[in-house]
Amino acid sequence: MVLTGVTVFASFIELGDWNIVLALTIASIKATLVVLFFMHLYYSSKLTKVTMIAAVFFLFLLLALSMTDYLTRGWLTNPGR
Amino acid sequence: MATSDIEIAEHSLQHHFADMDQQKDASTFGMWLFLVTEIMFFGGLFCAYLVYRATYYQAFVAGSQTMNIWLGATNTAVLICSSLSMALGVRCAQIGKTKMMVVLLLITIVFGFGFLGIKGVEYHEHWINHQFPGPNFQFEGAEAGGVNPQNVQIYFSLYWAMTGLHALHMIIGIGLVTWIVIAGARGAYSPDYYSPVENVGLYWHFVDLVWIYLFPLLYLISKKHGG
Amino acid sequence: MWKNLPLFPEQASSIAGQVDGLYFLLVAVSAFFTLLIFALVFVFAVKYRHSAHPKAQQIEGSLPLELTWTLIPLGISMIFFAWGALIYFQQARPPRGSMEVYAVAKQWMWKFEHETGQREINQLHVPVNRDVRVIMSSQDVIHSFYVPAFRIKADVLPGRFTSAWFRATKVGTYHLFCAEYCGTEHSGMIGEVVVMEPTAYQAWLANGGATGTMAANGKELFSQLGCATCHRFDTQGRGPNLTGVFGKPVQLDDGRTVMADENYIRESILNPQAKVVAGFKPIMPTFQGQVTEESLGALVSYVKSLAQPQQKAAGGTPQPAATSDSN
């Protein structure tokens, strides 16, 4: 559990870095640790695991499918033919 | 069913459950489902955040640079510590060390208030700097930073909405932990019956989780541009 | 009697026939399946009624049948998808060389301005057999430009240009509706599209009382607002030279590339720091609140005209101006 504390400091060191991916990776590692051990998901039933995975999956759908619109707004808007 | 007629004195088995296992399973699963709804609840805001961050990246950078990273990071640490004491508290409830559980949960509450206090200091700073969205919104340094203050306002709208909602969850969480502490001090829980402790613990960890994502998203966007 | 009960809208654009073609196929397939289900339900219900068939025969199910009625509808729907998508592509991509009309929607009226400067309200005059592209924006809420006879519809958004195009094939007067609910007089936000013979259209233009073309008005605004002090027609300006920019990809200072379309020009006027051209500083002030939607249209039209070959002389461009594929 102290490991989780360490990651906070890891994110400090990376402050100068613009790379959001790294910050989010650290956040995700932290989150995973919290979910698995603080919240005992690691020791929980399959059903609970499936539930959690489903939640993350649908959140991903919400974000990803929304972004299919926003990231492709510029495509195909110019006159063709 | 016989169990429905027999009051099990200290652990309230509700009449419609066959046994304690079923009741515990149901309440834990129910709590996880509730957390799913919470994830989606914050998910809407994360979606808005993602869209606008992609659209107005520079404004988001400018907005994030007004954040006090030290306070934010301290708060992250505070919350993780509170989660730790919460997890240990649940563990104590599980093995029947009720007194220890009460102490650990009190520590959790103290950390919770600590978080809210630090957050309050930050809010106050933003407030006096007119960094609250609405007609009085002002963002200095927009000209120099080369960003449109109105887009920075979107950043702040999301900042207030996300952290505000999170703070509201914290307040509810402190209320719930207080309830557990009072009930626990009265000896309501035992290794056979501690679902409420576990569920409040799950809730607390979830609130912690949200912050774990809010911190890098809102505070650590970039230090590079504009300084 | 039948005059009061039309059952099918007029076909008055090049796309209408295609939309109707797909529509008729959809109607036919739907009618087939609806009748099939109705007939089966009816026949079974009568034939196996309790009095005639007192003992039901248990049937568990059948994998081949399930697969049949999963895969056949799937196949049919993929045909619909492909055909619908093809039509949508045509609707979404205006052809090159369209005549352009700028439209500003507001609660509750349509304002149009032709490239040649004629303005009209709730009426849009267009020549027959010519591609017309309507470039639209809204002053307040979301509206939607809908001409049923042309089978086109496009929402008109605040803060952004959207466009719709059509090629009218029949002279006449057609309904123009606002199709996105926009408040009190939503149902009063209607107008008409008048399709005319080209000669009649020219005559109408001549009587239109235009005060200069949109591009000319835009040019005037360009100097009034002081744009011209930085966006000079040489390489010395503090802002990029706008000659030949329109319709071309632009390299930004953060490494991205964007297409210089109407929305890019609009954003660069209202929110200049969002996408700064590579090699320039983010020093341009915003013009939000200083330019109306109409002025934006004029400015965009002007910037566009700078990319037209015939405008080369006016700009004194140092580099070869855009070729005819620019717009």
Next chain:
Amino acid sequence: MATAVQTTVETDNYLNNGYGLKSWLLTKDHKRIAILYLISITAMFFVGGFFAMLIRLELLTPAGDLVSSDTYNKLFTMHGISMIFFFLIPSVPAVLGNFLIPLMIGAKDLAFPRLNLASWYIYMIGAIFALVSMISGGVDTGWTFYTPFSTTYSNTHVIGAALGIFIAGFASIFTGLNFIVTIHRMRAPGMTWTRLPLFCWSNYAASIIMVLGTPVVAITILLVALERLFHIGVFNPALGGDPLLFQHLFWFYSHPAVYIMILPGMGVISEIVTCFSRKRVFGYEFVALASIAIAVLGFLVWAHHMFVAGISVYAALVFSLLSYLVAIPSAVKVFNWTATLYKGSIRYDTPMLYAFGFIGLFTVGGLTGVFLASLGVDVHVTDTYFVVAHFHYVMVGGMVLAYMAGLHFWWPKITGRMYPEGWAKLSALLVFVGFNLTFFPQFILGYMGMPRRYHAYPPEFQVLNVLSTAGSSVLAVGYVLPMIYFLWSLRYGKPAGPNPWNAVGLEWMTPSPPPTHNFDETPVVTWEAYDYEHQPEEEVRVGH
């Protein structure tokens, strides 16, 4: 907490277990909560229906002469809000589902009875918010609350209505959560997933959507309210916000919400079609899995409401393709019901008549949905009366008919009394005829190009509008009749007995009305679902 337990005597049931108002308002019995919901949503249904009648009357003539355009705009908004959020979404789940799911799976109650009661109170608070904002001047944004109209331009009681929907959303979340946990954890011994009645499957699928989708619309509606209150600019284009983001977030819930409404209705139909053809459902697994498939795929299609709204061409293609996929499981269900009839032994009781109506009208509604998924045609017909007709075919022709079917089917179970069969058949006929007369002309109107939410319209659309209004008055009679004879039957209806339809299923193995604890002994299930093969035929059926 454990309540005082009644000793179960033959005549004791959930209805005569306490009579005071308090015994109802503080009840934790799922059956009583279902009745509370039944009363509340019926009230909301007639409120919404009243608005609908005014809308149809206004549209009799092309000119906007009966009510002002502001009033008209409020009417269709409030019609939509009361029908969708306060009637359709809770209808089958909160009334029939609440009553039946524990009975069907052999449980004594839902997993969280207090949460269940809380859900009703939350629903009521939401409904009161909505009603107060309607009475105090109304709201005119359309039920869709599109920004920036709702956030900046409307001068009506948007905040009140938005909060009402926000609050009612939690009622729906709690119901869904309760169902999922109950179905997972409370099944009687032997009640395996493959023996589960399809009604439970479909409510389970709808619950998944409630749990996953509702929070998103809750936060979205909350943002709209905050934007009005504090002028924060998340959706405001003047601040660089994107009004389309609202539409994305709104439809992320509100399209799947359509499946919240229709899926439980499909479950009802599966129960009724099997019972009245005395057969096991054709392809049980396919019908069950189709429910889940609809629930999951339903989340992938939301932007088909936005094909002309200014989304990218690429996104439109993706969403169009995905929209077709969700049509397939619906088609599978219709084919399976039809096949269930084959070689059955079919009786024409009222619930079955409604079920026939459902199959037919849902087929039309579903197929016209295919028109809307098709990009090229959608551009023309979206936001016209074609869409209005389409979703009324699904929502009214499908869902309301299924709800009526279910209400008639389980009325004897709920009240212990039979309704008058003749009147019921008449009203089923009136609903079917009136419905088609009301909404079929609207398909034609839509393709002709009449936009929706129009207070006044060009004169050439009048004939079809008059037809539609005429139909709506027939439809209204068809809805008022059951209201009367159901009330009448409470006192004068023939006693129903435990199983008037000779149906299989655990809910029919306990007396009508059921005792407070549902079953004297927890049943043990040893048979498959819809085991009509081994159900002995009864010679004389009660009520006939």
